[in-house]
Amino acid sequence: MTSRYTSRFPKRISLLLMCLLGLLFTQALQAQTEKVQNRPYADFKRYHLGFHVGMHVQDLAINNNGFVPEGSTAGPIYAQISNYSPGFSVGVIGDMFLMSNLNLRVLPTLHFGDKQFVYSDGEKAVASFSVRSNYLEFPLLLKYSSRRLNNFRPYLIGGPYWTMELGRKKGLEIYTKSNDYGVQIGIGCDFYLRYFKFCPELRFSFGFPDVITHDRPDLVDDPKIIYTQSIDRAQTRMIMLTFNFE
Structure with missing residues (x-):
């Protein structure tokens, strides 16, 4: 029988950040009185560039397969991401104006972070370790903006992305x-x-494919192979808080 354990996505962190942005938007809207606009034509440039810096947390949605290590009397072991340590993100922004409320953006980004794995037998932890993960990411996003209110303009953003891991x-x-x-x-x-x-x-990433490398010839005679064997599949998750300068 297969067991499913999914790591805890840091809901408190995302909820807090969304509340902070919501408060920011509310204050912006409430404070609106007619005033001189800064950079009144900034949004009508066909193309513009910028950069962004920020932080993120990496996560995995893990499906365990109920693997029992050879010689174990405790039963199956299960993997999960236990703690979240903030990583660093930096990248550039390329923006193309499509229409009054819509822009197309590409944001090549470097992410430096790690994932904290904990394996348990259902009662107690049997192993824990950290895996460093550095990514080069290429999101292609549509940015839908509200009407500009003096010097504030909230927006929604979304689209596909592709990442490449840099060394290990x-x-x-x-x-x-x-x-x-x-x-x-x-x-x-x-x-x-x-x-x-x-x-x-504030952005949320949801990966589609299984990202675990199950074929590990380098660990054939190594007891560490059990940590790969216990995972059926895992999909990436990430929360990013970035500050754009354009």
């Missing part, structure tokens, strides 16, 4: 595949300052 150590307990793809959705707000736009943005 040999002999790790878990290998993830070099390539991944999925969709991203998010919210943000443009703040029009005197010389540039400042845009806090």
